[in-house]
Amino acid sequence: MRRAGGRRSVAFGPRALSARLAELLPDFPQVSVCVAFSGGPDSTALLGALAATRAPPLELRAIHIDHRLHPHSRRWSAHCARVARALAVPLTVLSATVAPLPGESLEAAARTVRYRRLGEALRDGEALLTAHHEDDQLETVLLQLLRGAGLAGIAAMPARAPLARGFLVRPLLAWSRQELVAYLRARGLEWIEDPMNSELRLDRNYLRARVLPAIRERWPAAATTVTRTARHTAEAQRLLDELGRADVARAAFGARLSAKVLRALTPERRRNALRYWITAAGYRPPPASRLEEIAGPVLAARSDAQPRVSWPGAVVLREADLLSLSASPGPGDRASCPPGASPLPEVSWSWGRGRSRVLPGYGGRLTLKPDERGPLDLEALPATLTVRGRRGGERLRPVRGGPHRALKSLMQEARVPVAERGRRPLVYAGDTLIAVAGLWLDESVQASAASRRRARLIWSAAD
Template sequence: MSDFTPDRLPTRLAPFASAPRCWIAFSGGLDSTVLLSAAAEVRARLPGELLAVHIDHGLQPGSGDWAAHCAGVCQALSIPIHIERLSPAGPSPGESLEAWAREARYRVFRRLLGPGEILLTAHHQDDQAETLLLALLRGSGVHGLAAMPFSAPLGSGYLVRPLLEWSRGSLAEQARRRGLVWIEDPSNGVTTLDRNYLRQEVLPRLRARWPAVSATLSRSASHVAEAAGLVDRLADAALAEARGARPGSLSVPALEGLDRPLRKAVFRLWLRREGFVVSDARHLDRILDELLPARADANPVVGWPGCEVRRYRREVFALRPLPDPPSSSLRIDWRLGEGVSVLALPSGLGCLEWRPEPEGARMGRDIQVRFGQTSLSCQRSPTAHRRSLKKLFQEAGVPVWLRPYLPMLFLDETLIAIAGVGACLGGTPAPGAAALSWSGHSWERVAPEFGSEIRIRCLDTPP
């Protein structure tokens, strides 16, 4: 492979010629400085508008100066830059700093990318070799050993690594030749971090014996990536047959009809497509050995950071971790008049919207929103028998783990409606009705498979 030059970029990005924007992940280090400089030189031949994004992790005392440096470089090159400063919370106990920083970065990238836009990162051949070695040392499967692909979906757009064919030495030579100035991150010399240890201690020794080690390991990663693609194609066909009745779910009987290796491959592919970090082997074995064979009336869950896999009846769901449910003692007063009324709910559960229909529902008084009142009963219509909420939840297919989050509407002490289930008769019904909507982006994040909006009919009652 010849040395890297800016002229190679347009060819590498030809598959994304229709991208409306081309973002550069710009840390200010050597690699991303070479990429940014090269992109600026050939910007007229790159897809869409050229922009940069810098993530200030706040982990180094001088990180603010680094952000200012990046802003100055972009200004000199006439490239707009977006600078994002992360929360100072840092990793949670037991979470690695590297993993936290990476996830925080990619959270920003996913939010930033618009439909069809591309984000270029400056990962190179040596990074690929390090990634493969780390995957081997962690006992990863074929997808981990495939290391970093040239491109992959990211948010509404794509992550692209155009420099994977070139070594860091080639990029350093390009930087020196062009007189570029970059930031040296002092944490790169901290060998307590796994990747730095490989870079500083292990790979130099391997390279002394096998000079082409980075290129060879990168080639092996490409071979494994081809094998991973074959596994995915097999899993894709099985996944299509294993879909559950609800959007995003899997069917337990269909999964039970697959042999164990294929079942694992289906779960990994499903989790990736649902936007989750794939679990390690231990959690995946728990899903297969504990969650799938659980009793139909059980409430099993297998969770890891960012994901919870749950079962309800004969279906399996992958969800973002649920927030703490609202307290059963919580009382939220809501005044309903003749017009539209919107109430924000706690715990990120979205909002309720009351919209009177043309025939006119004249509530004209306060109602109350509560949660977790599961010992009550409800009569759905004048001809229906009064049923316990547990029975109604079961009939409506509301999983046990979602029931504490359902908003329940009370008029005085009488239950008149349960969002996601329906209306209850509260005394003598009067003419008129209204549509009650329960919606919100937060609810979609918690459980998209149960719908982002549930409309129920609330009969008006006398004042």
């Protein structure tokens, strides 16, 4: 199946794609897959080949994200709808609002919101298929090297990774862009070209247009050999992750970390543990300078100093001996969010279809666990719940027959750490706050002696 160097010797097509998916998804074709469909050549080739192989029990659908960054974005959505209809593939079009954080590029912000929207739309156990190919992998590794990335960056894109309630799968990493376009032309499939791809002010486009042609002329197998290097690097990163996971477990105090335990580690292990703790909670790793600051001055500070370090998307705060991690507000959120409030994403939860819900950005998951003595009445819940972060002014009635209480006051009385208050998921039935994850239930959903179906709402923060 492969030539020396790991390159596939078979041409891209439905049969070759099915064989690759069988390697990545052991239950294939008894699986549900969802294609991230942009309408460009790569995702069109992926969707077209999948549609040609589709047969029960394979469940296939597609999602198109409209970032609304280009005046023709609606036209592109319509094109995707036409192609999906011609291939008899159900398509969902989702819109996204892109708001870069300070120091963040528009590309990076769009990528973040795209994966968040895709993750939120993913069903339990479903595989999200993206059309990243061999040339994308080469570009990613070179860009990460030029940016001074560590092993995690150079390891580039894995063929399979967890995502929300399912998996992210990249089945095309063994084929080149040229091979995918050849397949499209042979099948007469139409695609669209994003004019942004010709903007040489963007690093990836400049690399693709000006640098890679010269590299390929001198080293024709560059994509294959660099992909092999990325695999070796990914293996080394997995070993570091195992070490980081063990060090974080020793330092953990709930979702927080002991500064004393971290100080006992060597500087290298300390930075590795902090990086693992941050990324495992769903946040982007901090720049090297910020990581050094957390691993050095923050851990060495007096216990009453309460130092903090922030970077786009996250903030680390030390209170006494404990480090806590939370989301930092975006550019438009500072004025509207009260202290402890959170610009976390709003997440829909159809709990009847899945009793456990991973919450991207919150650093954990909510689970409704059936329990005949549980405090929550399942029959009092609507079919769909909404989870969101604090916005200020929330109230609920935690004691049956008692008064409505301000959430701010409840958290102060319970001595919930300031850094955790904005990260606590709030569960709503319509516009009514019915639960604060792991802390309080509103009277409206509390179980009584007459309740027939009871449960516990469990909040599990990421380890």
